[in-house]
Amino acid sequence: xxxxxxxxxxxxxxxxxxxxxxxxxxxxxxxxxxxxxxxxxxxxxxxxxxxxxxxxxxxxxxxxxxxxxxxxxxxxxxxxxxxxxxxxxxxxxxxxxxxxxxxxxxxxxxxxxxxxxxxxxxxxxxxxxxxxxxxxxxxxxxxxxxxxxxxxxxxxxxxxxxxxxxxxxxxxxxxxxxxxxxxxxxxxxxxxxxxxxxxxxxxxxxxxxxxxxxxxxxxxxxxxxxxxxxxxxxxxxxxxxxxxxxxxxxxxxxxxxxxxxxxxxxxxxxxxxxxxxxxxxxxxxxxxxxxxxxxxxxxxxxxxxxxxxxxxxxxxxxxxxxxxxxxxxxxxxxxxxxxxxxxxxxxxxxxxxxxxxxxxxxxxxxxxxxxxxxxxxxxxxxxxxxxxxxxxxxxxxxxxxxxxxxxxxxxxxxxxxxxxxxxxxxxxxxxxxxxxxxxxxxxxxxxxx
Amino acid sequence: xxxxxxxxxxxxxxxxxxxxxxxxxxxxxxxxxxxxxxxxxxxxxxxxxxxxxxxxxxxxxxxxxxxxxxxxxxxxxxxxxxxxxxxxxxxxxxxxxxxxxxxxxxxxxxxxxxxxxxxxxxxxxxxxxxxxxxxxxxxxxxxxxxxxxxxxxxxxxxxxxxxxxxxxxxxxxxxxxxxxxxxxxxxxxxxxxxxxxxxxxxxxxxxxxxxxxxxxxxx
Numbered sequence: 092x093x094x095x096x097x098x099x100x101x102x103x104x105x106x107x108x109x110x111x112x113x114x115x116x117x118x119x120x121x122x123x124x125x126x127x128x129x130x131x132x133x134x135x136x137x138x139x140x141x142x143x144x145x146x147x148x149x150x151x152x153x154x155x156x157x158x159x160x161x162x163x164x165x166x167x168x169x170x171x172x173x174x175x176x177x178x179x180x181x182x183x184x185x186x187x188x189x190x191x192x193x194x195x196x197x198x199x200x201x202x203x204x205x206x207x208x209x210x211x212x213x214x215x216x217x218x219x220x221x222x223x224x225x226x227x228x229x230x231x232x233x234x235x236x237x238x239x240x241x242x243x244x245x246x247x248x249x250x251x252x253x254x255x256x257x258x259x260x261x262x263x264x265x266x267x268x269x270x271x272x273x274x275x276x277x278x279x280x281x282x283x284x285x286x287x288x289x290x291x292x293x294x295x296x297x298x299x300x301x302x303x304x305x306x307x308x309x310x311x312x313x314x315x316x317x318x319x320x321x322x323x324x325x326x327x328x329x330x331x332x333x334x335x336x337x338x339x340x341x342x343x344x345x346x347x348x349x350x351x352x353x354x355x356x357x358x359x360x361x362x363x364x365x366x367x368x369x370x371x372x373x374x375x376x377x378x379x380x381x382x383x384x385x386x387x388x389x390x391x392x393x394x395x396x397x398x399x400x401x402x403x404x405x406x407x408x409x410x411x412x413x414x415x416x417x418x419x420x421x422x423x424x425x426x427x428x429x430x431x432x433x434x435x436x437x438x439x440x441x442x443x444x445x446x447x448x449x450x451x452x453x454x455x456x457x458x459x460x461x462x463x464x465x466x467x468x469x470x471x472x473x474x475x476x477x478x479x480x481x482x483x484x485x486x487x488x489x490x491x492x493x494x495x496x497x498x499x500x501x502x503x504x505x506x507x508x509x510x511x512x513x514x515x516x517x518x519x520x521x522x523x524x525x526x527x528x529x530x531x532x533x534x535x536x537x538x539x540x
Numbered sequence: 541x542x543x544x545x546x547x548x549x550x551x552x553x554x555x556x557x558x559x560x561x562x563x564x565x566x567x568x569x570x571x572x573x574x575x576x577x578x579x580x581x582x583x584x585x586x587x588x589x590x591x592x593x594x595x596x597x598x599x600x601x602x603x604x605x606x607x608x609x610x611x612x613x614x615x616x617x618x619x620x621x622x623x624x625x626x627x628x629x630x631x632x633x634x635x636x637x638x639x640x641x642x643x644x645x646x647x648x649x650x651x652x653x654x655x656x657x658x659x660x661x662x663x664x665x666x667x668x669x670x671x672x673x674x675x676x677x678x679x680x681x682x683x684x685x686x687x688x689x690x691x692x693x694x695x696x697x698x699x700x701x702x703x704x705x706x707x708x709x710x711x712x713x714x715x716x717x718x719x720x721x722x723x724x725x726x727x728x729x730x731x732x733x734x735x736x737x738x739x740x741x742x743x744x745x746x747x748x749x750x751x752x753x754x755x756x757x758x759x
Contacts, residue, residue: 139578140571148738151686153671153678157609168680177681214758215606217598217617218739219746379753388584389753433755457756458605 111474113241114199118192121236126195129235130188138228145220146181149173155222158215160460161205164484172212172222175201179229199238202229204475205482208339208466209426214457223466227341234341242472246336249299251345254352255332256299265327267302271310275317279538282317284309287360288324293400294362295325296353298334298370298506305506308368311533315401318536319409323366330356333367335376339467343384350381357392364393366400369527371427371505372465379431396428398504401528402437405444411537412445419448420526421490421498423512424459425505438504438528445531452493460486462503464511480518483511487519500524502531548718556722563729568737587748594747595740597759604759612667620664623657624693628721630654633704654704658697665694685731692727695720 134142156162156171168174179198183190190198208223216222233239239247249258259267265286272284285291295316301308316323325331330352337345354377357365367374374396382390395403404410422442428434435456442449454460463483468475490501490512501516501523503509509525516523575582597603607614627649628634635648649657669690672682699717703710727733750758 140575141579141582143574144571144738144742148732148735148742149681150732150735151672151678151681151683152613153675153681154606154610154613156677157606162677168677171677171680173681174677213746213750214604215609217604217606218735218742219594219598219758220742221746383581430750430756431754435756454605457758 109200109204109474109478111200111240111471113239113244114196117199117233117236117238118196121192121195121238123189123191126190126192126236127188130183130190130232133228133232133235134184134188137231141221141224142180142228145222145225146176146184148218149176149181149220150218152217155212155216155220158212160207160211160463160485161482163460164463164482164486170205170482172206172216175206176222176225180225183229183232195233195236195238198229199233199240202226202233203240203243203339204468204471204478206466207426207461207463207468209461210430211426211458211461214430230339230341231343232341239340240471240475242474243336243340243467243470246299246470247340247342247345250332250335250337250349251342254329254349256334256336257303259299259302259332261329264302264331267306268309268325268327271306271313275310275313278314279317282313284313285324286327288322290361290363291322291324292363293321293323293366294357294360294364295323295366295368296331296333296357297368298373299332300334300506301368308527308529311529312368314533314538315404315410315529315536318539319404320539321409324360324362326356326360328356333365333373333377334370335373335381336467336470338376338380339372339470346376346381347384350376350385353377354382354385354391362392364395365390366395367397369397369504369506369529371425371431372467372507375427375431379427396432396434397528398428398434398438398441401441401532405441410532412532412535413537414535415447416445416500416531416535417447418499418524419450419497420446420500420502420531421450421452421493421523422455423452423462423501423503423505423508424456425503425508426459426461426465428505429459430457438502441528441532442502445528445535448497450493450496450498452489452498454489460489462486462505462508462511463515464507465505469507469510476514479511480514483515484519486512487515487521490516490521490523491519494521494523498523500526502526502528504528544715548715548722552719552722556725560725560728563726564734564737567729567734571738582745585748585752586745587752590748590751591740591744592747593751594758595743597757598743606759613671616664616667619660620668623660623664627654627657627661628696631700633700651704655701658701661697662694662701665690665697689727689731689733692720692724692731693733696724 155173159172161170178201206226208226210223213219213221246256249256268284275282333353335346335349377394378390422438424435463479468479501512503512503525504527512525601618602608602614630647630649631654632648635645639645671678696717699713699720703714703717747758750756
């Protein structure tokens with residue numbers, strides 16, 4: 092009871108009080124003229140009928156509200172998707188760019204920290220208006236005005252300096268791979284993490300935080316690849332990081348450089364396809380946003396998310412398990428690979444192949460609630476953590492409901508979702524364990540002799 | 541009074557239809573040209589099958605989760621739109637006008653049915669108005685223009701009902717009815733009422749994105 096009381100506890104959101112140094116310093120340098128000229132440039136040169144139709148067609152009916160976990164959690168009309176448009180581009184277009192630095196500050200807070208760009212609302216709007224797109228235009232304007240939250244801008248800086256998200260140096264990257272290879276050899280003799288192998292079937296790429304904080308995931312992936320006897324490789328040079336915070340800050344030029352390097356790393360090695368670790372936003376950047384920015388309708392080389400890859404391993408019987416994972420699990424459907432790529436049924440195939448007890452959380456599949464961390468929101472860092480966790484109240488209720496049915500473990504095949512759900516689980520006292528598919532498969536994998 | 545009547549049924553009616561048709565073509569064309577110039581990727585991803593799949597789901601009552609979560613709104617919206625289109629085309633008085641002026645005729649609604657449908661339109665408008673005033677998340681989004689549009693839509697039905705049933709002052713009311721209908725027609729290209737023409741495209745595009753690229757449902 093005390094748990095559900097915490098969830099229902101209606102706290103006022105504190106986002107208004109949040110001061111972010113990146114945003115604050117950014118607006119101090121703004122003049123109305125500069126704001127107007129940047130807005131005009133973005134709207135006239137970089138957008139067109141889509142933005143116009145999205146803003147003009149909205150009938151202000153409010154049906155999108157039930158699509159947004161911010162609104163559902165906070166019950167504040169300012170957090171409905173259409174309200175976020177009202178407070179940003181609706182006003183900007185009405186005033187033809189004549190808005191104040193204070194307005195830009197609020198708009199930046201909304202676009203960067205109060206929308207996960209999960210596109211769930213597009214499924215609740217009768218017209219299918221894409222508010223995530225409108226928010227991305229707002230972010231683009233803020234980026235060009237130099238008004239970006241400090242923490243996410245730091246990751247974007249890292250991207251531009253080191254071509255990875257976490258300031259990982261070139262030698263540290265190779266060092267980490269060799270270290271994980273050595274560790275994994277304890278589990279599997281003769282295991283290799285082949286670097287820069289030409290013509291491999293699989294080019295395996297990960298996000299910056301994997302070598303930085305979650306190196307065991309590389310270890311696990313190496314064990315699974317070796318157990319499946321894959322002809323695979325990882326790049327030794329920049330291009331290994333498939334993540335992309337520049338996509339979320341609005342720095343599209345940098346996003347294009349990152350995606351180009353990533354694709355080229357795989358193509359230069361004449362790899363047959365790219366398999367990516369369990370990350371959602373990176374998949375979005377490679378499969379949806381980055382390739383389009385570079386002028387490719389679809390990615391220039393096949394891009395496969397871990398879920399699709401693991402599903403294939405089980406379908407083709409490339410790996411065997413010792414026994415099924417016993418503890419009851421539930422599955423969180425990440426936006427970028429479910430609403431972004433329809434991998435929900437494959438995810439369920441993997442759950443059924445690996446786990447003995449599966450409990451669905453509701454709503455699920457395309458209608459699952461977002462973790463509140465995606466879209467770069469968690470990357471905006473500590474100043475926004477409390478507000479972010481509060482906007483996950485609806486998610487906490489959903490987790491509690493799955494727990495009430497017996498679920499003990501939440502499978503979340505996405506890094507951002509892990510971060511977001513971890514905070515929600517702690518804050519609301521949900522007491523469930525989080526796992527990647529890789530964790531589960533590694534745990535029950537039958538290692539070849 | 542007679543000269544007013546001839547004006548609103550003569551020149552003004554022609555103007556209203558011309559503004560409606562030409563205005564709609566102009567607005568549609570300008571958006572189309574802008575899409576070609578600035579958002580040509582839209583054409584690249586448009587997919588007839590997935591667009592129609594999405595449109596179909598959203599044209600079937602309760603065909604989407606959003607509609608299931610808002611049952612009152614779903615019922616009101618569907619009845620409202622159906623009656624909004626059917627009533628003016630098939631109401632007896634209008635069918636007679638077409639017959640008298642252009643010698644073309646078609647099926648006319650029984651008077652009782654026309655009355656019921658008129659009430660449905662007015663009732664739905666009251667429901668929409670209630671939402672705009674009472675529901676905080678709708679109220680927050682509502683602008684004065686939204687009330688005006690609601691009035692523009694409700695007015696022809698209220699005045700039409702009044703005129704048909706010959707309530708006091710029905711002669712003037714007939715003229716107001718005609719003018720209000722003409723205002724509504726002329727407003728379509730220049731207000732949010734234009735959504736009737738944009739729906740297949742916005743829905744079709746997101747349906748194509750979800751179906752063709754994201755391989756997911758969008759309803």
